[in-house]
Amino acid sequence: MAWREAFRNVPVLMVDDEPKVLDAHRRTLRAHFDLHTAQGGTSALEVMEAQGPFTVVVSDFKMPDLDGITLLAEVADRHPDTVRMILTGYADMDTAIRAVNTGAIFRFLTKPSDPDDLVMAISAGIEHAEMARAAKELEIVRRLKDGFEQTLRAFTRLVEFRDPYTSGHMDRTADIAVMIAERMGMAEDDIAGLRLGAMVHDIGKVAVPSHILNKQGELTDAEFSIIKAHAEVGAEIFKGLGVEWPIARMIREHHERLDGSGYPEGLSGDELLLQSKILCVSDIIDAIITHRPYRHGLGKSEAVGYLLEGRGRLFDAQVVDIALALMDEGRIREPGD
Template sequence: MTRDIANDPQFVFWREEAAKRGYASSIALPLTIGAGTIGFLGMYSERGDAFDEEEIGLLTEAADDLAYGITALRKHREHDALQERHLTQIEALNRLMDATVQALATTVEVRDPYTAGHQRRVAKLAVAIATEMRLPPERIEGLQLAAVLHDIGKIHVPAEILASPRKLTAAEFEIIKTHPTVGYDILKDIDFTNPVARIVLQHHERLDGSGYPAGLKQEQILLEARILCVADVVEAMASHRPYRPGLGVPTALHEISEHKGQMYDSDVVSACVGLFQSKQFEL
């Protein structure tokens, strides 16, 4: 604190400038946080010896509050910057995950050209059904991933069986039936935020227990798997296969409607049929 600027030797170099500005006394209080000093709070007065003990006490409190506020603001900015970097990293990881998923899906389609695009079309329909049923966005995202990958287990099935132009033998069909379990084994250790591997495992289950691989019934089957099941059946029946021409969407809708509540979830079937009949959905 300087009580008399005009006679204080510390102000000799700018005493004249202080006089021009009308400064007669001054005080400088450190802005400290812990053991560190981040700046100073300086005040001037046109009166000499202007700052008494009470005012110094108030100014000291103000300096402490100012130091705290500046530090809090800096921490807030650092937190925002860290959060932005974190979000950028998450977006990069999501893009990497999407690219990996597409690569896995393409691997199956390369081995089975007759189902090229099948997984993407199933995913499109499954997402539309889930949206119609108003599932939360995070569950729809998990369903989409599972739908794009639902046949990944067919990488274990010999290509000659996948592309066979004739009806499969019982033994060949048993090999085909392993693909949900193989798909689950491929995906189970990937840290998805949704039960993607379980959805893939269950997408050939049926409400009455007639499905595979575990013969699950009713609520034992995840809702996402019930949606994927219907989307898969509709797309598979409507599209061309090596052993038969496409049967068309009307035939597929008739199939799921005929077994509504028995093999296929009633709400899922209603949503699916409504998409095609009322909202002109196209595969």
């Protein structure tokens, strides 16, 4: 069976005060696990100190120096992730209840125990330990991601403080991007990365002088060149971030176009991330339908016309079609709707 190979290097400690019982454990279990033995509870604590921690500890109940429940309670205190089991011939209900309450016992096994049943019980304990460890790792990752998101939100507030006219723009763009990605069937984790990238896609505007960001009226060519640099500046901020999502690329590419007419690098077609293509369309929709420093929002009809004109040439056709459907359904709304 697969678990015979998978668990061969997993450390397991068997504890009993009878040498013959430990000999029997070694004969039947060493082929399946990285087996260690200890004669009595006190010896078990010494073995754990020198060779532990162990994934599973299975202890006899009635031992002269330190009974199994007291031993496993100590194991729980020292190594809470270790799976603990009792193996005993004294199987009364009071003993079982005490074992569970005091030692947080995973299994209560009775003697004599069939070798195959013992192997299966220990294997179940190992699987339980691995699932518990995986759950902890997922929780750590979730907390890191939550903390990372809060950091990104702080960045967005910084940009919006300098550029009040784009207040909420990055969050709204993220909402639109997520709706499009979900409709496309994008993987959940990729959607999470897209949302975070969209939340900070204009972060490079921190390097643009406030008088240009907030200028009333049309920008000069020189001023527009400064504005255009925000994609590269933003990408540099997040370059080498060490996260699993290509956030820097999304920031750098959100003003690129399918035909290579965008900026900053003039990328085209398959050179662009799908996330960047989604972010591009989402950014354009919100920019058109909401107020800007130099004009009022132009409304959804203007956004629809602009996207249709560039469909398949400037913008990904599938992304445009989904965005148009979302607008038609009322999922993407104009300010005040």
